[in-house]
Amino acid sequence: MPFETKATIATFGGKLLKLSHESSSTKTPMDVNLYLPPVSKTKKVPVLIFLSGLTCTPQNCSEKGFFHAAASEAGIAVLYPDTSPRGADLPGETDSWDFGAGAGFYVNATQEPWSKHYQMESYVTRELPEAIFAEFGDRLDAARVSITGHSMGGHGALTLFLKNPGKYRSVSALAPISNPSRCPWGEKAFGGYLGKDQRDEWAKHDATELVKGWAGKEVPALIDVGTGDNFYKQGQLLPENLEKAVKEAGVKGVEVRYQEDYDHSYFFISTFAADHVKHAAKYLL
Amino acid sequence: MPFETKATIATFGGKLLKLSHESSSTKTPMDVNLYLPPVSKTKKVPVLIFLSGLTCTPQNCSEKGFFHAAASEAGIAVLYPDTSPRGADLPGETDSWDFGAGAGFYVNATQEPWSKHYQMESYVTRELPEAIFAEFGDRLDAARVSITGHSMGGHGALTLFLKNPGKYRSVSALAPISNPSRCPWGEKAFGGYLGKDQRDEWAKHDATELVKGWAGKEVPALIDVGTGDNFYKQGQLLPENLEKAVKEAGVKGVEVRYQEDYDHSYFFISTFAADHVKHAAKYLL
Numbered sequence: 001m002p003f004e005t006k007a008t009i010a011t012f013g014g015k016l017l018k019l020s021h022e023s024s025s026t027k028t029p030m031d032v033n034l035y036l037p038p039v040s041k042t043k044k045v046p047v048l049i050f051l052s053g054l055t056c057t058p059q060n061c062s063e064k065g066f067f068h069a070a071a072s073e074a075g076i077a078v079l080y081p082d083t084s085p086r087g088a089d090l091p092g093e094t095d096s097w098d099f100g101a102g103a104g105f106y107v108n109a110t111q112e113p114w115s116k117h118y119q120m121e122s123y124v125t126r127e128l129p130e131a132i133f134a135e136f137g138d139r140l141d142a143a144r145v146s147i148t149g150h151s152m153g154g155h156g157a158l159t160l161f162l163k164n165p166g167k168y169r170s171v172s173a174l175a176p177i178s179n180p181s182r183c184p185w186g187e188k189a190f191g192g193y194l195g196k197d198q199r200d201e202w203a204k205h206d207a208t209e210l211v212k213g214w215a216g217k218e219v220p221a222l223i224d225v226g227t228g229d230n231f232y233k234q235g236q237l238l239p240e241n242l243e244k245a246v247k248e249a250g251v252k253g254v255e256v257r258y259q260e261d262y263d264h265s266y267f268f269i270s271t272f273a274a275d276h277v278k279h280a281a282k283y284l285l
Numbered sequence: 286m287p288f289e290t291k292a293t294i295a296t297f298g299g300k301l302l303k304l305s306h307e308s309s310s311t312k313t314p315m316d317v318n319l320y321l322p323p324v325s326k327t328k329k330v331p332v333l334i335f336l337s338g339l340t341c342t343p344q345n346c347s348e349k350g351f352f353h354a355a356a357s358e359a360g361i362a363v364l365y366p367d368t369s370p371r372g373a374d375l376p377g378e379t380d381s382w383d384f385g386a387g388a389g390f391y392v393n394a395t396q397e398p399w400s401k402h403y404q405m406e407s408y409v410t411r412e413l414p415e416a417i418f419a420e421f422g423d424r425l426d427a428a429r430v431s432i433t434g435h436s437m438g439g440h441g442a443l444t445l446f447l448k449n450p451g452k453y454r455s456v457s458a459l460a461p462i463s464n465p466s467r468c469p470w471g472e473k474a475f476g477g478y479l480g481k482d483q484r485d486e487w488a489k490h491d492a493t494e495l496v497k498g499w500a501g502k503e504v505p506a507l508i509d510v511g512t513g514d515n516f517y518k519q520g521q522l523l524p525e526n527l528e529k530a531v532k533e534a535g536v537k538g539v540e541v542r543y544q545e546d547y548d549h550s551y552f553f554i555s556t557f558a559a560d561h562v563k564h565a566a567k568y569l570l
Contacts, residue, residue: 270297
């Protein structure tokens with residue numbers, strides 16, 4: 001489906017496009033933001049997909065993440081999908097901030113009533129990039145895509161990278177939910193979308209489980225976690241479990257950094273945004 | 286009055302402090318944010334005061350202005366005062382977004398009922414810096430202060446600089462209300478706070494009028510205005526009037542830049558924040 005352009009905003013020498021389209025995956029309208037860096041109109045630029053965390057829309061990171069400063073300098077576009085379908089009007093959809101609207105967890109739901117609309121894995125990995133490259137193919141290079149994200153979006157970035165070898169050139173994550181099968185957020189979401197007793201299915205959407213079966217030698221991953229992050233302290237993120245699995249599987253290339261005192265907010269994201277753009281740039285440029 | 290610290294947030298290697306204190310100028314509690322860059326504890330850093338625009342609190346620019354990246358690098362603290370007293374509970378105080386709460390215009394009101402609380406000029410130029418330097422005197426250098434701001438805050442920065450020779454080392458502004466006596470926002474605010482028929486008083490708070498009487502040869506000022514800014518197009522900002530007055534007065538040092546396509550938002554502010562920090566750094570470091 002073609003995109004409606006709701007706004008075109010000059011920022012950091014490029015343009016932030018606020019777009020909307022009808023999604024066949026979610027059967028709802030979907031908002032998406034696209035940052036186009038200031039480059040020659042004859043040269044195609046690579047794309048970094050940023051997956052947002054619980055409760056977020058495409059606006060939060062566009063306004064407060066400050067990826068555009070570094071993306072402008074590097075010549076990389078940034079694509080911000082939404083975190084769930086909106087307005088599907090399912091029972092209970094907006095009762096919790098960590099399940100339903102704003103909390104799609106980047107999986108294809110198999111359980112009723114969610115399965116009809118909550119097809120975020122298909123949307124983010126296939127439908128959205130295909131539509132974006134069809135519409136902006138003169139500006140964007142479909143062969144050079146990396147993925148990153150924050151919290152639930154860090155989980156999304158890591159799992160979609162590991163499930164789709166070759167689709168993304170690199171991956172990174174800020175405060176990712178690294179072992180969702182073993183934390184309250186993940187148990188609630190996977191139980192609801194994939195089935196309470198379907199732990200084998202859960203494992204297919206869990207970075208710590210997926211890395212154990214990684215066929216390649218390397219995962220080009222940068223991960224930052226703040227030591228002052230209350231969700232980290234509460235055991236929602238569990239990056240140590242991922243680190244242990246990476247080590248035991250003999251996978252190289254995964255760098256996990258613990259950033260002293262940083263919390264879970266956009267003050268943390270914006271501080272390290274440039275590092276994550278530079279990490280992607282190593283593989284995209 | 287001493288400050289209560291409501292939050293201490295790690296960002297860009299430094300700390301953002303969310304503070305609150307009882308103001309004797311406004312006779313209300315006042316929120317204020319202070320960004321402390323990452324520097325040696327034995328070395329004092331200079332301070333850049335950022336005055337926000339209509340409707341803003343200290344939070345908006347702290348979250349979306351992106352000053353901290355450049356301030357961290359330069360070793361400059363950033364102080365974010367609020368834009369008005371809050372909770373004074375005056376009749377009509379919250380009826381308009383461009384007058385009353387969130388719209389103090391950095392003047393000392395002389396008209397009832399505003400005069401009791403709306404003493405923002407005294408608060409920003411005297412009480413707040415005195416309190417900040419008393420409390421953080423081991424980290425901040427009271428002898429090195431510059432001022433900047435956006436929209437109504439750009440008006441504040443320019444007028445407070447011009448009214449207080451020697452108090453600030455430099456001034457800058459993003460999309461400032463440059464000739465408030467001649468625009469709808471300014472006429473409404475000055476009429477309400479200073480009196481409808483008091484145009485002589487208005488002139489004492491109007492950068493375009495003040496620069497005509499500037500005793501020095503130079504005003505070290507950087508001003509950015511977006512050509513896509515609807516408020517600029519509507520004649521609320523009038524930077525050309527200021528440019529004309531500067532030229533006629535023979536004042537040197539004022540650089541006005543028109544940034545193509547940029548709007549009035551934080552997407553504009555954040556893009557040029559680094560330039561404004563660097564401008565201040567030339568005079569502060």
